[in-house]
Amino acid sequence: MNTELRSKTRTTADWQAADAAHFLHPFTDFQSLAKKGSRIITKAENIYLTDSDGQRILDAMSGLWCVNVGYGQQALIDAATRQLKELPFYNAFFQTATPPAIELAELLAEVTPPQFKHVFFTGSGSEGNDTIVRMVRRYWDIQGQPGRSVIISRRNGYHGSTMAGASLGGMSAMHAQGGLPIPGIEHIDQPYWVEHGQHRPAPSRLKAGDPPRGAGDEGDLGAGISREQFGLVAARWLEEKILAVGVERVAAFIGEPIQGAGGVIIPPATYWPEIQRICDKYGILLVSDEVITGFGRTGRWFGCETFGARPDLMTFAKGVTSGYIPLGGVMVGERVAEALIERGGEFEHGYTYSGHPVACAVALANIKLIRELGLVERVHDDVGPYLAEGFESLKAHPLVGDAESCGLMGAVLLVKDKDGLKPFDESVGIGMVCRGHCFREGLIMRAVGNRMIIAPPLVITRAQIDEMMALIRRCLDLTLADARREGWL
DSSP: OOHHHHHHHOOHHHHHHHHHHHOOOTTOOHHHHHHHOOOOEEEEEBTEEEETTOOEEEETTHHHHTOTTOBOOHHHHHHHHHHHHHOSOOOSOTTOOOHHHHHHHHHHHHHSOTTEEEEEEESSHHHHHHHHHHHHHHHHHHTTOTTOOEEEEETTOOOOSSHHHHHHSOOHHHHTTTTOSOTTEEEEOOOOHHHHTTTSOOOTTOOTTOOOOOTTOOOOOOSSOOHHHHHHHHHHHHHHHHHHHOGGGEEEEEEOSSBTTTTOBOOOTTHHHHHHHHHHHHTOEEEEEOTTTTTTTTSSSSHHHHHTOOOSEEEEOGGGTTTSSOOEEEEEEHHHHHIIIIIOOOOOOOOTTTTOHHHHHHHHHHHHHHHHHTHHHHIIIIIHHHHHHHHHHHTTSTTEEEEEEETTEEEEEEOSBTGGGBOOOGGGOHHHHHHHHHHHHTEEOEEETTEEEEOOOTTOOHHHHHHHHHHHHHHHHHHHHHHHHHTOO
């Protein structure tokens, strides 16, 4: 039987059996999945998926944070087809370039913050963050300070799953496998008020620009620190780490404007400006990982613009092509670019698919479409605020301790008791219980511990947000019923 005919005649059980026999999925317990069977997605249009059983599913996660312009955009399909016919591949080695890569580099210099005029292309965000490690350390070599090799990141941050990317990230489960992190990577705590701020006494008279304080130098101004004060406290952890490691050894700090895979952790407004001040004070490079937050997700082209940071380097991927073709890269600010270009000699780093012409052609069409549809402005002015209203209304639900959003990213915190945001016992797996209901009800919503998160396509309409919110409420009600029946409350 030919492959095309076999694909049309296979049942869901057939697909699941073949999947279990041959396909090792990312971040998966292979044995458990084989017993359960994968969900088989066969089609997609706009913000909806269809599985092999014909169920229609609202994709509130944009695939994997990436399908910003939605599924089925003909302009992107046509761009790929044209480029495949004309020049399906050539590399960027051997002092060679292709028109799509050059044109995309020009366009990225136009839509990114003004300090960025150069780009280094990769195949993914993980490769981009591996490039960050190489580029940061090379920069300090050129500066005659090779001892500045330590890069500081955050616990529960995510920067990919390659050796360097996973080391930069602060996921404990990842670090438990494969001897991670690699040397020269340090971590500070995440700016998550629920975890670190709600019961923390407020530091006396703390304001932006104050020197770092000892761990016990805190006032007695109430039962919990405000989110704004906490933003300053959390940023100071970077300064404390720099001083502990030694200024002469620290090369850079990297962070996601909003931690995505960590649970959509939205920092207080005071956090990033203070991080910027600290990086400037000690002369270290600031790296913004925009793999999730780039290309309109937060209501600005890039998350660093939303939160008031001026990074020296910026990783991107996902939304640059809306996931239609893999592509990633690093935007290189003038400070670093000048050193690499004028004094750096050969940079011994690169990938076969750096500047892949088909991927670059799709990215060009994707960015053009984002502009034509006014998606960045739409997220900022219309659907982002409308989603925020919907999330605010979720706070009345008995299971919801907090609900917050930024642009088209949102998180709902599930709690056992709203008083003090008391969590469920980890053994309950309340997030996974809720996620199971989401799948059955036709909604893709991700669970990260006790946080339920979304990042829908930027083309979502107000009516579709209403549809999504109704599904979320339905799944929260079903989860609450489970919790009451099982005695988890």
